Amino acid sequence: MKKNNELDIPVKTAFEIVGWRPKSPMEKALDYYVNEFENETPPKQFSAWSSSAFTGEGTDDFVTDQRGYAYLLREETKGFQKKIHLKTVVKRISYTDKKVTVETSNGIKYEADYAYVTFSTGVLASSNVVFNPALPDWKMKAIYMLPMNHYTKIFLKFPTKFWDSNRYILIANENRGYYVHFMNLDRPGLFESQKLLLATVTDVESKRVEKLSDNQVKDEIYNVLRKVYPTASRPSDIFLSRWSLDNTTYGAYSSPVIGSDKYSYINLRAPVNKILWFGGEAATDVDSFGYAHTAYTFGGKQADELLLCMKDSSKCPKYKPRGQFTATCSSTKSMPSVLLV
Numbered sequence: 001m002k003k004n005n006e007l008d009i010p011v012k013t014a015f016e017i018v019g020w021r022p023k024s025p026m027e028k029a030l031d032y033y034v035n036e037f038e039n040e041t042p043p044k045q046f047s048a049w050s051s052s053a054f055t056g057e058g059t060d061d062f063v064t065d066q067r068g069y070a071y072l073l074r075e076e077t078k079g080f081q082k083k084i085h086l087k088t089v090v091k092r093i094s095y096t097d098k099k100v101t102v103e104t105s106n107g108i109k110y111e112a113d114y115a116y117v118t119f120s121t122g123v124l125a126s127s128n129v130v131f132n133p134a135l136p137d138w139k140m141k142a143i144y145m146l147p148m149n150h151y152t153k154i155f156l157k158f159p160t161k162f163w164d165s166n167r168y169i170l171i172a173n174e175n176r177g178y179y180v181h182f183m184n185l186d187r188p189g190l191f192e193s194q195k196l197l198l199a200t201v202t203d204v205e206s207k208r209v210e211k212l213s214d215n216q217v218k219d220e221i222y223n224v225l226r227k228v229y230p231t232a233s234r235p236s237d238i239f240l241s242r243w244s245l246d247n248t249t250y251g252a253y254s255s256p257v258i259g260s261d262k263y264s265y266i267n268l269r270a271p272v273n274k275i276l277w278f279g280g281e282a283a284t285d286v287d288s289f290g291y292a293h294t295a296y297t298f299g300g301k302q303a304d305e306l307l308l309c310m311k312d313s314s315k316c317p318k319y320k321p322r323g324q325f326t327a328t329c330s331s332t333k334s335m336p337s338v339l340l341v
Contacts, residue, residue, distance in 0.1 A: 008259050011035060012043035025172035032180050033170055036202040040151040040255055047256045049286075064190060069292065093117070094132040097273050114306065118280040118299070121268075122148035122250025135272060138321045142267035145260040146282045146289070148251025150206035150244050154199040154217060157237040161186055161195045162229045169197075171228055177205040179224045206252075210242040253290040254282035262286060263322045269302070270319035277306060 015021075015031075022031040035043040063069060077084060089105040093115065100115040123129060124143045135143075163169060169182040178201075185196035199221060201209050209217060218235045226232040243252045256264065262285065269283035279302050281295040288294035309316035 006049075008047055008049040008261070010044050010258055011039075011046045011048045014048040015043065025174060028176055029170045029172040029180050032177060033168070036177060037181050037200060040149045040202045040206075040252065042203055045257065047258045047260050049256075049261060062190060090129055092130045092132065093276075095273055095276050097275065100275055114275045114277065114310065116277045116279055116302070116306065118278075118283075118295075120148055120249045120251065120280060121146050121254050121282045123248065126247075126250060128247060138267050139270070139272060139278075142264050144257075145264040146254045146256055146268060148249065148253065149255040150203055150210075151252035152201045152206040152209055152241055152243070154201070154209070154221070154238065154240040155185075156197045156199060156218075156221065156235040158195045158197070159233050159236050160231070162225075162231045162233060163197070171224060173224075177202060179221055207244050210240070210244050214238050214240070256286070256289070265289070266319065267321045269298075270321045274316075277302065 022028045039046050090102055091105050092103040094101045100112050102110045102115065119129065121143045125147065163184060165187065167184055167187070169184065171180055179199055181200045183198040185191045185198050186194055217240060218238055222232065222234040243249050265283065265285045269278050271277045279299050281291060282289055284294050284298045305317045
């Protein structure tokens with residue numbers, strides 16, 4: 001579609017054009033596996049133009065290091081951890097063409113020459129953080145075109161292993177997305193002999209499940225599994241993400257709506273008033289959104305751009321938000337300061 005400059009359509013419509021119209025519970029389970037499990041959004045709502053991959057393409061890298069993903073960040077920030085203010089809520093960002101002021105919920109204000117904003121599009125679309133002046137229309141449109149959606153991973157430990165050695169388990173039922181997908185973590189290279197499964201729910205099911213207690217989720221999953229495995233046992237332990245209820249995210253990761261295009265991503269990361277910069281997983285591109293490692297990579301590139309801009313205004317990147325004039329950074333004689341929020 002991108003190559004032929006065709007108008008965007010829902011992924012569901014694209015599949016129907018080539019003859020895929022799932023009807024049976026088994027076909028719907030396969031359709032869920034190909035669509036929501038990969039893209040978190042139902043195919044009738046997801047942009048075909050932005051669809052870059054489906055389940056089964058490429059390789060899956062699963063982090064099993066018990067130090068966790070955060071270990072990388074803690075190690076990299078050792079030299080300046082005292083400058084990082086954790087458990088500090090940003091409530092207001094005021095900006096002119098010369099400075100940025102960030103105010104926190106405890107009344108403390110921080111001023112700098114530049115600010116780098118990495119809030120999720122869920123937070124940017126909420127009223128949790130007030131921008132003064134309000135962000136321009138072209139920026140807000142980009143935020144709304146790349147909203148946060150919902151994807152919940154549920155890690156389950158069992159007293160016994162009652163399932164087979166296949167990588168994935170798909171359970172066909174009449175209710176789309178109701179505990180359809182399980183990943184077998186009790187495999188060589190993962191967590192062999194640990195009796196672990198990973199269930200995934202998305203979209204409306206994700207929001208519903210995240211509001212339940214751990215015991216309620218255990219009961220629902222047990223009732224699903226015992227219909228397929230007569231010897232199934234109730235989970236003995238559980239851990240699940242609840243990103244939709246987290247007011248620092250309001251969702252798992254961004255997902256482009258129908259009608260979004262490359263300009264949605266360009267406009268999202270374009271500076272406002274030359275000094276208010278934007279980053280994060282959504283402010284990458286159509287092939288990279290949704291991942292922590294790509295947010296990290298793009299953030300590094302933007303940091304290099306910002307440093308060059310701070311030293312020499314002639315080297316500032318020139319963004320051209322749709323419907324706007326070219327924006328460049330203002331010049332400065334001394335090394336300016338930057339706030340990361």
